[in-house]
Amino acid sequence: xxxxxxxxxxxxxxxxxxxxxxxxxxxxxxxxxxxxxxxxxxxxxxxxxxxxxxxxxxxxxxxxxxxxxxxxxxxxxxxxxxxxxxxxxxxxxxxxxxxxxxxxxxxxxxxxxxxxxxxxxxxxxxxxxxxxxxxxxxxxxxxxxxxxxxxxxxxxxxxxxxxxxxxxxxxxxxxxxxxxxxxxxxxx
Amino acid sequence: xxxxxxxxxxxxxxxxxxxxxxxxxxxxxxxxxxxxxxxxxxxxxxxxxxxxxxxxxxxxxxxxxxxxxxxxxxxxxxxxxxxxxxxxxxxxxxxxxxxxxxxxxxxxxxxxxxxxxxxxxxxxxxxxxxxxxxxxxxxxxxxxxxxxxxxxxxxxxxxxxxxxxxxxxxxxxxxxxxxxxxxxxxxx
DNA sequence: TACATATTGGAGCGTCCACTCCAGTTTTGC
DNA sequence: GCAAAACTGGAGTGGACGCTCCAATATGTA
Numbered sequence: 001x002x003x004x005x006x007x008x009x010x011x012x013x014x015x016x017x018x019x020x021x022x023x024x025x026x027x028x029x030x031x032x033x034x035x036x037x038x039x040x041x042x043x044x045x046x047x048x049x050x051x052x053x054x055x056x057x058x059x060x061x062x063x064x065x066x067x068x069x070x071x072x073x074x075x076x077x078x079x080x081x082x083x084x085x086x087x088x089x090x091x092x093x094x095x096x097x098x099x100x101x102x103x104x105x106x107x108x109x110x111x112x113x114x115x116x117x118x119x120x121x122x123x124x125x126x127x128x129x130x131x132x133x134x135x136x137x138x139x140x141x142x143x144x145x146x147x148x149x150x151x152x153x154x155x156x157x158x159x160x161x162x163x164x165x166x167x168x169x170x171x172x173x174x175x176x177x178x179x180x181x182x183x184x185x186x187x188x
Numbered sequence: 189x190x191x192x193x194x195x196x197x198x199x200x201x202x203x204x205x206x207x208x209x210x211x212x213x214x215x216x217x218x219x220x221x222x223x224x225x226x227x228x229x230x231x232x233x234x235x236x237x238x239x240x241x242x243x244x245x246x247x248x249x250x251x252x253x254x255x256x257x258x259x260x261x262x263x264x265x266x267x268x269x270x271x272x273x274x275x276x277x278x279x280x281x282x283x284x285x286x287x288x289x290x291x292x293x294x295x296x297x298x299x300x301x302x303x304x305x306x307x308x309x310x311x312x313x314x315x316x317x318x319x320x321x322x323x324x325x326x327x328x329x330x331x332x333x334x335x336x337x338x339x340x341x342x343x344x345x346x347x348x349x350x351x352x353x354x355x356x357x358x359x360x361x362x363x364x365x366x367x368x369x370x371x372x373x374x375x376x
Numbered sequence: 377t378a379c380a381t382a383t384t385g386g387a388g389c390g391t392c393c394a395c396t397c398c399a400g401t402t403t404t405g406c
Numbered sequence: 407g408c409a410a411a412a413c414t415g416g417a418g419t420g421g422a423c424g425c426t427c428c429a430a431t432a433t434g435t436a
Contacts, residue, residue: 099297102294103298106291106295107294109353110291115354119353122353147365150350151347151366154344154349155343156342156346157342159338159342161297161345162338162342165297165303166307173335177339178339
């Protein structure tokens with residue numbers, strides 16, 4: 001889309017504005033007008049660079065979600081605890097993008113296009129957790145490790161929802177109970 | 189609101205229409221016009237009986253969610269397995285209201301009014317699960333049982349989201365792993 | 377420099393939607 | 407049977423919002 005330098009810069013300004021709005025007023029507050037006002041750009045410029053409003057929103061959320069990974073390089077050195085810790089930090093941290101992420105997932109329940117994107121990032125995460133499980137306990141079968149990873153992530157997601165709705169909820173304690181040391185997600 | 193017989197009947201027609209629409213076209217498809225058309229009622233009649241569109245939607249979802257309970261009387265005879273089973277059935281069953289429920293929860297992440305309603309029903313459910321845990325293992329402290337209940341529900345919610353987005357996902361198997369026989373949610 | 381192409385702002389279009397208003401009708405209690 | 411109050415339909419209001427269109431301008435290339 002953007003081919004000239006100015007275009008690329010405008011694109012960045014738009015993404016920054018979207019990011020800021022998502023954080024400050026939530027997903028409902030992100031209207032096209034809000035974005036273009038914040039970015040000091042006309043609607044025409046916006047559509048010269050993005051196909052739709054959601055395009056910009058997805059881009060911002062995708063970046064934020066990827067940043068959750070404590071080991072983006074995927075070097076395979078992060079422990080289960082690291083992963084859980086990073087997830088908890090994401091949910092309880094100051095960035096309100098966590099809310100947005102779960103809300104998008106909620107929308108994915110009826111919008112197939114969104115579901116595909118959410119599932120894709122979910123699967124990536126399951127892989128990371130599966131690897132960590134096997135590193136923790138090399139005797140685990142691939143299948144078993146994957147089931148534990150899936151269950152663990154599900155629990156983390158559910159705990160995340162509760163903590164986002166109920167600020168008094170102690171997510172970290174509950175989440176730590178999921179670690180193998182606590183014998184919580186160990187299989188049959 | 190409704191004081192006369194006709195009013196109560198109209199109210200029921202409106203709720204039935206809303207229920208049907210939620211099932212057939214999802215939460216986005218439920219517009220006031222859709223409801224009033226389906227119920228064969230004027231907008232004025234609607235607002236004579238409900239304060240807002242969301243009022244009717246909440247009422248329908250609340251009824252559906254309460255119906256999940258295998259033992260509505262709360263006689264305290266349902267086992268953990270019964271509860272988990274009922275939850276899985278709700279999520280994987282034919283009623284699309286499960287989607288709506290999770291979507292509303294998603295909205296609750298930014299809408300305080302919704303969060304309050306969602307948390308209220310969440311807490312009720314945690315109580316039921318806590319009781320069941322204590323029935324299963326009477327040596328459990330209240331606190332421990334409650335933590336296990338919270339974790340279990342979180343995992344079920346997360347698994348529910350995955351299964352709603354990915355029809356190929358085997359929720360039942362994963363959910364059953366959470367039962368004490370499978371040593372999954374047992375504490376430290 | 378000259379030209380093709382990218383970029384720009386923003387007025388305005390089309391649509392959708394929750395909700396109000398109200399005059400007329402029906403129901404109910406007495 | 408009568409009055410008060412509830413109920414009714416639906417036209418109309420006000421506003422939000424995503425996106426298009428386009429003339430004017432800036433940018434990069436040869």
